[in-house]
Amino acid sequence: MSGARLAAALAAAWTAAGADPKIASVFPMSGRAGSEFDVTVRGTGLDAARAVMFDGTGVVGRVIESKPEEARVRVTVEPGVAYDARGFRIVTSWGVTNRAEIRVTDSRTASEDEPVASLPALINGVLSLPGETDSYWIGVAAGETIGIEAISGLASFDPAVSVWAPSASWFDKTRLERIAVNDEPLYFPGLDTAARLTHRFDKAGKYCVRVSGFQGQGGPGYVYQLRIARGALTPPKLHPVNEPEWPERSFVRRVGPEWMAAAARRGLQKPPKAVESYKAALEGAADVPVIDETGMVEGRIGASDEAHEIRLKIAETRDLAIEVETPGATLPRFNPVVRVMQPDGHEVVTNVYTKRNNNGLYMMKMIQAKTVVTLRSVGEYRIQIRDITSDRHAPDFAYRVLIRPRIPHIGSAALVEDRVNLEPGQSKPLTVNVDREEGFKGFVAISVEGLPPGITAVAGLENPVERPPLPNAGRRERYYPVPQTATVMLIASPDAPPGELPSRARVIARPVVDGRVGEAVLNKEVPVMVVARRPS
Amino acid sequence: MRLLAALAMAAAIQAQDRAVSMRVEPANRVLRGADASQRYLAIATMASGIERDVTADVAWSVSGTARASIESGNLRALSDGGVAVAARWRGLSASARARVEDTARAREFQFGLDIGGILTRNGCNGASCHGGVKGRGGLKLSAGALHPKDDWEWIVKGGEYQVLSAEPKGPRKPRVNLEQPEKSLVLEKAAGLVAHGGGRRFAPGSPDHTAMLDWIRKGAPFGPPGAKDDQVARLEVFPRVVTLEAGSKHGLLVTAHLEGGGTRDFTPHALYVSSDKDIAGVESGGAITAGRLGETAILIRAAGLAASATVGVVGPPVAAYPNEPGFNFIDGYVFDKLRKFRVPPSGLSGDAEFLRRACLDLTGMLPPPDRVREFVANKDPDKRRKLIDALIGSPELVDYWTFRFDDVFRLSIFANGIQPKWSQMYGEWVRDAIASNKPYDRIARERLTAQGYDGPTRHFLPYDVIGPPGETMAEELRVFFGRRLDCAQCHNHPYEAWTQDQFWGMAAFFGRMFKMGDTGREYVIFDHPLNEAMGNGDVDGNVKMFHPRTKAELKPVLLDGRAVDAGTRKSPRHELAEWVVKHPYFSEAIVNRMWAYFFGRGLVDPVDDFRSTNPPTHPELLERLAREFRGRGHDLRWLMRALVESRVYQASGIAADANRGDRTNYSHSLSRPLDAEVLLDAISDVTGVPETFTTAVSAGAKVNGQAAPGVRAVQLREPDLFYSRFLELYGRPNRLSMPERSSKANLGQALHVLAGTVYNEKLEAPGGRLQRLLAAGKTDAEIAEEFYLAAFARTPSKEELSGIAELAAARGDRKEALKDLVWAVLASREFAENH
Incomplete structure (x- = not known):
C-alpha cells in the first residue's frame, strides 16, 4: 500500500471512530516575540482545520494548509509578549483539538541544520527516524560551565542530551568520547523527563552536544527544543511538575496557617487557631520540646542515621491530621518518616501506609504526606521524624510537620474532560472528581455556564463500578480521602447549529454545608463545540 | 613394547639423576601431650631439580631417645624436652628439630577427633554417603565431622534426619548398644556384619573397629567440650605441589592449625581422595603414587575442613630447557611451575599476534589494518608497553x-x-x-x-x-x-x-x-x-x-x-x-576473574567456584596478585596492565610438542572464542558494514526504537532491549541469573555462518570494505591483504595468496570470488578466536 493510500485509510478509520481531533506535536516548538513564523502541527483529524485559538492576547495564528495528520499554521507574535509557553487549539470541522503549546522566546531560534554560531543558542530540532541523533558543535573556554536543556514537544518522546569530546582513541582518531550525559535529572513519577545537563569543561576546545531519544526513539513528531547557554542551569528542585491547583496530599505544598485557612474555606469551617512552631530535638536528647495539642515542627536531617524527636501533649481525645511538607529535597531523595509513639516507644501511628498486596504475600509500605488519626489516650506522645533510609542526609533534607485538628473539606476537585465536541443529537459527559477530606459531609454543587446554543446540561449518573473490597488493605482511611465522581451530561439537540468556533464553557463546583454555599473549589474553562455530523 | 621401552628409559634417566641435597619436613615442630606423634618426610633434591620423597629409604634417628622415639619417620613423644630428628641416605644427611611438651597430660577423649576421625578417614561422612544432604539410610552425619555434637546425637540417641526441621523423624532408636557393644548397629554396619549400602568400611578387629568398640564399651561418651584453643582452625598440606616422575611415590603431611596457635599432625587421621586416579592414586595415610602424565588434585578432609595438594606427574627432564626472562612478577610463578613440571614455555608472541590479542582483550576490538602495518614496522623496543598505555587510555576500553x-x-x-x-x-x-x-x-x-x-x-x-x-x-x-x-x-x-x-x-x-x-x-x-x-x-x-x-x-x-x-x-x-x-577472598575473586578474561581460564576455574575441592592452579600467584591489587588501591587498570605486560600473557600461541597438552599452566597462549558481541563487532569492522540494532524482535515488526547508527554490540546495554538473532545464537546471556557465557559451538551457529544475515548481507552491503576496495581499483592480492590485516592482523602467506588466485580463477566472476574470500575469512576459526 502506498503512503498516500495508507494515510487516507488511516484518516478514514479515524473519522469512522468519531474521535476528537488531536494535536500530538508542534514544530518548531518556539518563536521569537515580534516575529511571524510557520509551525507544523502533527496529530490526527486535522483535515478541515480552519482556525487557531490562542490563550490570551498577543499571539495569533491562522491555518495555511491542513491534512489529516498535519496542519501548517502561521503564527504571529506581537512584540512585548511575555516569554512563556502559550497554549493554543486548532478548530476543525470535526471539532476543537486538545491544548498544545508554543513557547515565546526572547532570542532567535535556529533550526537543527544551522551551525551553532554563538551562545546562548535555542534550537528547534526533530529526530525524524528511530535511532537518529542530532549533533551540535560548540566552542568553550577552559574552565567554562555550560548548561544544556532539551525539552520534548511530544508526550511520548523522552529526550537525552550528551556531551562528546574528541577522543584519544588509538583505533579511530575521529571517534568522539562521551564525557557527560543526562536523560533527565531524576526519573520518578511526577517529574518531567526533559534532559538538563550542566557541565564544566576542563579544557578549551570544540565539543559536540548530542540530542537523542530514550531507547532510540524517533519519528516525524519527535520534536525538541534544545537550549545551550553559558553558565549553570538552575538546579531543578525535583518537585513534581503539573501540581494541581489544590495540591492536597502533596509533599511540596506549603503547610501552615494559610493552608489551614484555605482548607477551612473549602469546607465552610471556622478557621482553626494559629499553630506554634517548634524545633525537634535530636533523638536521645535530654531536653525534648513539647507540643501542646497542635503545632508545626520544622527541621532538617543533616547527618547519617539522624532522627529527631518531639513530644506531643493532649488533654483530651483529639481528631488530628498530621501533614508532612518537604520544602527542599523530596521523594525519592528525601523520604520523611513520622512516627507517633506512646512514651514507652509503642508505635501508635505513622505516615507509612502499610498493606499486603492482593495475594497477601508481600507487604507494601508507602510514605504519605497526610495522616488522619484519632489519639484517644490523653497525655504525652513521642513523635520521631527521620529519613526512611539510615544513611541519607543533605542540607536540603528539610521538613515541616503540621499537627492540627481535622478540618472537613473538599480536597482535590478536577474536571476530567479537556474539550467536548458534540454532533447534533449527541450527548457526552462532563466528569468532575472530588475528594472528601477529613470527614467532609456536605454537598458539592456543580454548575456549567456558557454553553453554546442547542446544548443543555443535565445531571447524570454513571454506571457504578463494582469493586470488591480490597483484601489486606490496612487502615486506608487514615491515608486516603473518600473520592467521588459527579457527571453532568451535555446534550446537543438534533437541530443544534454547528458553530464556527467553540464556546468557552465553565464548570464550577462549590461546597454546600448546612445550606450555605461556599466559594468555588473548581472553576475550569472547557471548550464546547457543536460540530457538523460526519459522513458515515 | 613402546611403553615398556619408555618406562625403561625413564627409569634409566631417573637412575642417573643423582641427589644433591636432602631435607627433613617439618623442620620445626612442637608435640604436645602424652600420645603426641608427628609424621616426617625426607625430601631429596635431585640434580635435575625435581624433589623425591625418600622417607622409606632413609635411616631415621632421634637425638634424645628418652624424649621421643622414631620409626619409619614417625616420631612419638615420650617425655618433655627438645629432640633432633635425623635422616641419613646415600651419604646425605638432614635433620629437623622438635620439642616435646606436656607429656604428663594425657589427651582427653574427644568424639569429634577420635570417632569423627574414624568416620572421616573411612569415608562414612563423605558427601556420597552419610555426609550427604539427607544422609543415607536414615543416618545423617556432618560432612567431615564438621558438627561432632550432631553426629554424636544421631549415633548415640538415634533418629532420622529431616531437612526442613530440627526435629528427628519418628522415634529415636540408638545406633549403639551399651548392653552389648559389639552388637551396636554402627559397628555392625561399618564392619559389614549386617547389610550396609556402603559395604564394609573396616574389618572386625582392625584398629578403627577396636577404637569404636572401646568407645561404646565406655558408654559412648561425647567427651568434655573441647577447649576453643583445641579447635581446628585450618588444615595445611605439605607439599602443596607435588611433582612425581612416572612410577614414583610421595607422601603428604597434613597439619591441623589449632585456634590456640598450636599444631597437631593430622596425617594419619585425614581422608585422601584423588581427583583423577589415573594420574595419581592416594592411599590412606597420604601416600601418592604416580600414574599417567598429567596434573590433578588430592583432596584432603579432616575435622570438617578440607584442603588440597596439586600433583603433577611429569615426563623425563627436558634437554636445554629454555631460560625465558620474566617481564614482571607474574612470570616467576608461572615459569617456576612449568620448570617443575618439565613443561617448556613457548617463545614470545610475534608483534602481530600480540597486537591482535591485546586489542581484543583490552578493548574488544580488532586493530585496523593501518595500525597493524604501523605496529609491525615500528622498531621501538618499548612499543608493546606504549601500545598497552594507548589501549588502556582509550575510550574503547x-x-x-x-x-x-x-x-x-x-x-x-x-x-x-x-x-x-x-x-x-x-x-x-x-x-x-x-x-x-x-x-x-x-x-x-x-x-x-x-x-x-x-x-x-x-x-x-x-x-x-x-x-x-x-x-x-x-x-x-x-x-x-x-x-x-x-x-x-x-x-x-x-x-x-x-x-x-x-x-x-x-x-x-x-x-x-x-x-x-x-x-x-x-x-x-x-x-x-x-x-x-x-x-x-x-x-x-x-x-x-x-x-x-x-x-x-x-x-x-x-x-x-x-x-x-x-x-x-x-x-x-x-x-x-x-x-x-x-577479606582476602575479595581480592582473590576479582584478580582471578580478570585473569580469566585475559587468559581464557581462571587460576581457579570456573571463576566463581572457589572451593577447597577446586584449588587454584597457581595458589602463590593468586595470593600475590591479590596482595598487589589490594596494595594498589584495588585499581582495575593497574591489574589489567600487570596481566598484559607479563611475559606469560605475551607468550606465543604456537605450542611445542612438549607443551601442546598443557591447558592449565600457561606455557603457551590458548585460543578462545570471541564473545558474541565482540564477534559481531569484529564482523562489522572487517566488512565495514555496521550492524543496526532495533527494538523489533522479528522481521517487519514495528521499530519503536533503534540504537544510534554505529553503535557497537558491546555498547548495547540491556540484552532484553535490542534483540539480535546473532547474539542469542552466539551465547549472549540474558542476565536473568548470574551469566555464564557458553563458548561451545552449536548447530545454529553453523547454519548462521552458511545462511545467516550477518555473514551474508554484510558482503553485499554497499559502502562496505569490499565495495570500497573494488571501487578503488585494488588488485585481488591487495584486497586479500587488506582483509587479512583487518581480520587476522597479518598478511596472507604465499600459499594463501596462491589459493586465493586459484579460487578467483575457478569462480570466474571476480566479485563473487572475492565475496567468497571474505566469507571464508569470517567463517574461519582464526577469525572467530582470540589467540
Missing part, C-alpha cells in the same frame, strides 16, 4: 569493560525492576565506575550498601521485587567472593565447610531490605528498622527472618562466625561490605 561488568553485575531490564529507566540508571553507575576507574572496593561497597533511589539500588529489584535475602546474598558472594554458597541454603554444603547456619546468618544481612512504594515505578530501597512496625498498627509491619530449619529468628552473622549488631535502624550491610572488601 571504557566501552568494553563496561560491557564486561554489565555482565557480572547483571544489567538488564528484567533484573533491574522491569523499568528501562532503572536499568539505565544502574548502567550509568556501572559505566561511571569503569570510566573513572573507581577503586573496586568502592564499587563493591556502593553496590552492597545501596539505599535510596540511586543507580546501584536498582540491582536489588529483580522482577520488580526485593529478591529473597538468601538469593541476594548468594549472588553478592558469588560476585565478590567467587564462592557459591547456594547449596547451603537448604542444608549444610555437602562438599564444603559452608553450613546452613552460615548461609542464613549471611542472608540475614539482606533480610531487612525493603522497598518503599506501591506502583512499581517509585521504589526506594531501605533497611527496615528492627522491631519497628512502621505501619498502621492493624497488620504486623515488622520485618523478620527465620531459619528455615530451626525456625529461630535470624541475626546477621559473618562467615567467620562474628555476629553483627547494627542497631535498630542502621543497615547491617555497611558492616558486611567493610568485612567483604577487607
Whole structure:
C-alpha cells in the first residue's frame, strides 16, 4: 500500500471512530516575540482545520494548509509578549483539538541544520527516524560551565542530551568520547523527563552536544527544543511538575496557617487557631520540646542515621491530621518518616501506609504526606521524624510537620474532560472528581455556564463500578480521602447549529454545608463545540 | 613394547639423576601431650631439580631417645624436652628439630577427633554417603565431622534426619548398644556384619573397629567440650605441589592449625581422595603414587575442613630447557611451575599476534589494518608497553569493560525492576565506575550498601521485587567472593565447610531490605528498622527472618562466625561490605576473574567456584596478585596492565610438542572464542558494514526504537532491549541469573555462518570494505591483504595468496570470488578466536 493510500485509510478509520481531533506535536516548538513564523502541527483529524485559538492576547495564528495528520499554521507574535509557553487549539470541522503549546522566546531560534554560531543558542530540532541523533558543535573556554536543556514537544518522546569530546582513541582518531550525559535529572513519577545537563569543561576546545531519544526513539513528531547557554542551569528542585491547583496530599505544598485557612474555606469551617512552631530535638536528647495539642515542627536531617524527636501533649481525645511538607529535597531523595509513639516507644501511628498486596504475600509500605488519626489516650506522645533510609542526609533534607485538628473539606476537585465536541443529537459527559477530606459531609454543587446554543446540561449518573473490597488493605482511611465522581451530561439537540468556533464553557463546583454555599473549589474553562455530523 | 621401552628409559634417566641435597619436613615442630606423634618426610633434591620423597629409604634417628622415639619417620613423644630428628641416605644427611611438651597430660577423649576421625578417614561422612544432604539410610552425619555434637546425637540417641526441621523423624532408636557393644548397629554396619549400602568400611578387629568398640564399651561418651584453643582452625598440606616422575611415590603431611596457635599432625587421621586416579592414586595415610602424565588434585578432609595438594606427574627432564626472562612478577610463578613440571614455555608472541590479542582483550576490538602495518614496522623496543598505555587510555576500553561488568553485575531490564529507566540508571553507575576507574572496593561497597533511589539500588529489584535475602546474598558472594554458597541454603554444603547456619546468618544481612512504594515505578530501597512496625498498627509491619530449619529468628552473622549488631535502624550491610572488601577472598575473586578474561581460564576455574575441592592452579600467584591489587588501591587498570605486560600473557600461541597438552599452566597462549558481541563487532569492522540494532524482535515488526547508527554490540546495554538473532545464537546471556557465557559451538551457529544475515548481507552491503576496495581499483592480492590485516592482523602467506588466485580463477566472476574470500575469512576459526 502506498503512503498516500495508507494515510487516507488511516484518516478514514479515524473519522469512522468519531474521535476528537488531536494535536500530538508542534514544530518548531518556539518563536521569537515580534516575529511571524510557520509551525507544523502533527496529530490526527486535522483535515478541515480552519482556525487557531490562542490563550490570551498577543499571539495569533491562522491555518495555511491542513491534512489529516498535519496542519501548517502561521503564527504571529506581537512584540512585548511575555516569554512563556502559550497554549493554543486548532478548530476543525470535526471539532476543537486538545491544548498544545508554543513557547515565546526572547532570542532567535535556529533550526537543527544551522551551525551553532554563538551562545546562548535555542534550537528547534526533530529526530525524524528511530535511532537518529542530532549533533551540535560548540566552542568553550577552559574552565567554562555550560548548561544544556532539551525539552520534548511530544508526550511520548523522552529526550537525552550528551556531551562528546574528541577522543584519544588509538583505533579511530575521529571517534568522539562521551564525557557527560543526562536523560533527565531524576526519573520518578511526577517529574518531567526533559534532559538538563550542566557541565564544566576542563579544557578549551570544540565539543559536540548530542540530542537523542530514550531507547532510540524517533519519528516525524519527535520534536525538541534544545537550549545551550553559558553558565549553570538552575538546579531543578525535583518537585513534581503539573501540581494541581489544590495540591492536597502533596509533599511540596506549603503547610501552615494559610493552608489551614484555605482548607477551612473549602469546607465552610471556622478557621482553626494559629499553630506554634517548634524545633525537634535530636533523638536521645535530654531536653525534648513539647507540643501542646497542635503545632508545626520544622527541621532538617543533616547527618547519617539522624532522627529527631518531639513530644506531643493532649488533654483530651483529639481528631488530628498530621501533614508532612518537604520544602527542599523530596521523594525519592528525601523520604520523611513520622512516627507517633506512646512514651514507652509503642508505635501508635505513622505516615507509612502499610498493606499486603492482593495475594497477601508481600507487604507494601508507602510514605504519605497526610495522616488522619484519632489519639484517644490523653497525655504525652513521642513523635520521631527521620529519613526512611539510615544513611541519607543533605542540607536540603528539610521538613515541616503540621499537627492540627481535622478540618472537613473538599480536597482535590478536577474536571476530567479537556474539550467536548458534540454532533447534533449527541450527548457526552462532563466528569468532575472530588475528594472528601477529613470527614467532609456536605454537598458539592456543580454548575456549567456558557454553553453554546442547542446544548443543555443535565445531571447524570454513571454506571457504578463494582469493586470488591480490597483484601489486606490496612487502615486506608487514615491515608486516603473518600473520592467521588459527579457527571453532568451535555446534550446537543438534533437541530443544534454547528458553530464556527467553540464556546468557552465553565464548570464550577462549590461546597454546600448546612445550606450555605461556599466559594468555588473548581472553576475550569472547557471548550464546547457543536460540530457538523460526519459522513458515515 | 613402546611403553615398556619408555618406562625403561625413564627409569634409566631417573637412575642417573643423582641427589644433591636432602631435607627433613617439618623442620620445626612442637608435640604436645602424652600420645603426641608427628609424621616426617625426607625430601631429596635431585640434580635435575625435581624433589623425591625418600622417607622409606632413609635411616631415621632421634637425638634424645628418652624424649621421643622414631620409626619409619614417625616420631612419638615420650617425655618433655627438645629432640633432633635425623635422616641419613646415600651419604646425605638432614635433620629437623622438635620439642616435646606436656607429656604428663594425657589427651582427653574427644568424639569429634577420635570417632569423627574414624568416620572421616573411612569415608562414612563423605558427601556420597552419610555426609550427604539427607544422609543415607536414615543416618545423617556432618560432612567431615564438621558438627561432632550432631553426629554424636544421631549415633548415640538415634533418629532420622529431616531437612526442613530440627526435629528427628519418628522415634529415636540408638545406633549403639551399651548392653552389648559389639552388637551396636554402627559397628555392625561399618564392619559389614549386617547389610550396609556402603559395604564394609573396616574389618572386625582392625584398629578403627577396636577404637569404636572401646568407645561404646565406655558408654559412648561425647567427651568434655573441647577447649576453643583445641579447635581446628585450618588444615595445611605439605607439599602443596607435588611433582612425581612416572612410577614414583610421595607422601603428604597434613597439619591441623589449632585456634590456640598450636599444631597437631593430622596425617594419619585425614581422608585422601584423588581427583583423577589415573594420574595419581592416594592411599590412606597420604601416600601418592604416580600414574599417567598429567596434573590433578588430592583432596584432603579432616575435622570438617578440607584442603588440597596439586600433583603433577611429569615426563623425563627436558634437554636445554629454555631460560625465558620474566617481564614482571607474574612470570616467576608461572615459569617456576612449568620448570617443575618439565613443561617448556613457548617463545614470545610475534608483534602481530600480540597486537591482535591485546586489542581484543583490552578493548574488544580488532586493530585496523593501518595500525597493524604501523605496529609491525615500528622498531621501538618499548612499543608493546606504549601500545598497552594507548589501549588502556582509550575510550574503547571504557566501552568494553563496561560491557564486561554489565555482565557480572547483571544489567538488564528484567533484573533491574522491569523499568528501562532503572536499568539505565544502574548502567550509568556501572559505566561511571569503569570510566573513572573507581577503586573496586568502592564499587563493591556502593553496590552492597545501596539505599535510596540511586543507580546501584536498582540491582536489588529483580522482577520488580526485593529478591529473597538468601538469593541476594548468594549472588553478592558469588560476585565478590567467587564462592557459591547456594547449596547451603537448604542444608549444610555437602562438599564444603559452608553450613546452613552460615548461609542464613549471611542472608540475614539482606533480610531487612525493603522497598518503599506501591506502583512499581517509585521504589526506594531501605533497611527496615528492627522491631519497628512502621505501619498502621492493624497488620504486623515488622520485618523478620527465620531459619528455615530451626525456625529461630535470624541475626546477621559473618562467615567467620562474628555476629553483627547494627542497631535498630542502621543497615547491617555497611558492616558486611567493610568485612567483604577487607577479606582476602575479595581480592582473590576479582584478580582471578580478570585473569580469566585475559587468559581464557581462571587460576581457579570456573571463576566463581572457589572451593577447597577446586584449588587454584597457581595458589602463590593468586595470593600475590591479590596482595598487589589490594596494595594498589584495588585499581582495575593497574591489574589489567600487570596481566598484559607479563611475559606469560605475551607468550606465543604456537605450542611445542612438549607443551601442546598443557591447558592449565600457561606455557603457551590458548585460543578462545570471541564473545558474541565482540564477534559481531569484529564482523562489522572487517566488512565495514555496521550492524543496526532495533527494538523489533522479528522481521517487519514495528521499530519503536533503534540504537544510534554505529553503535557497537558491546555498547548495547540491556540484552532484553535490542534483540539480535546473532547474539542469542552466539551465547549472549540474558542476565536473568548470574551469566555464564557458553563458548561451545552449536548447530545454529553453523547454519548462521552458511545462511545467516550477518555473514551474508554484510558482503553485499554497499559502502562496505569490499565495495570500497573494488571501487578503488585494488588488485585481488591487495584486497586479500587488506582483509587479512583487518581480520587476522597479518598478511596472507604465499600459499594463501596462491589459493586465493586459484579460487578467483575457478569462480570466474571476480566479485563473487572475492565475496567468497571474505566469507571464508569470517567463517574461519582464526577469525572467530582470540589467540
